[in-house]
Amino acid sequence: MTETLPVPLTGGCQCGAVRYGVTVVPEDVHLCHCRMCQKQVGGPFAVIAPVDRAGFTVTRGTIAWFQSSALARRGFCRDCGTPLIFEYPASTHIGVMAGTFDEPDRVPPVIQYGNEGRVAWYAHIAALPGLEATYEDDPNAMLPRISASNRQHPDHDTDHWVPGGWTAER
Ligand SMILES: [Zn+2]
Numbered sequence: 018m019t020e021t022l023p024v025p026l027t028g029g030c031q032c033g034a035v036r037y038g039v040t041v042v043p044e045d046v047h048l049c050h051c052r053m054c055q056k057q058v059g060g061p062f063a064v065i066a067p068v069d070r071a072g073f074t075v076t077r078g079t080i081a082w083f084q085s086s087a088l089a090r091r092g093f094c095r096d097c098g099t100p101l102i103f104e105y106p107a108s109t110h111i112g113v114m115a116g117t118f119d120e121p122d123r124v125p126p127v128i129q130y131g132n133e134g135r136v137a138w139y140a141h142i143a144a145l146p147g148l149e150a151t152y153e154d155d156p157n158a159m160l161p162r163i164s165a166s167n168r169q170h171p172d173h174d175t176d177h178w179v180p181g182g183w184t185a186e187r
């Protein structure tokens with residue numbers, strides 16, 4: 018299934034200080050429910066896209082690292098805190114956090130790991146009621162104010178970000 022995924026893929030952190038490109042097809046894209054992944058991403062599970070190191074390039078900035086065990090480390094943006102990477106440095110592959118791709122739809126997971134840590138309410142997530150869109154119900158006009166002041170990097174590579182902030186055009 019993953020063999021049909023188109024490459025290259027691009028992505029980065031929320032603030033745009035770190036950007037990366039992937040020129041190989043991710044393999045064994047997976048959910049990981051383990052307790053360490055829960056903590057790293059601040060959510061019920063991580064979605065990790067392993068890619069061959071030869072096809073992974075940091076195109077802007079520098080990844081910061083937390084050595085989470087003697088064998089593994091976790092990469093993030095030092096400026097905005099976005100979790101970016103899980104890796105075993107000795108491995109041929111590096112695990113990219115799927116939500117940081119510019120188009121996460123292009124990296125669907127195929128298996129789940131770490132199921133001993135899976136939250137009890139995981140099975141009910143898809144059945145939860147929900148609004149069609151963020152702030153669909155918006156009596157205080159939050160969404161236009163958020164949109165007008167949004168500092169999140171756009172979902173594509175750009176030359177308009179410089180260390181310390183944005184230039185006028187973005
Ligand atoms: Zn950042």
Ligand SMILES: [Zn+2]
Nearest residue numbers: 049051054131
């Ligand atoms: Zn994990």
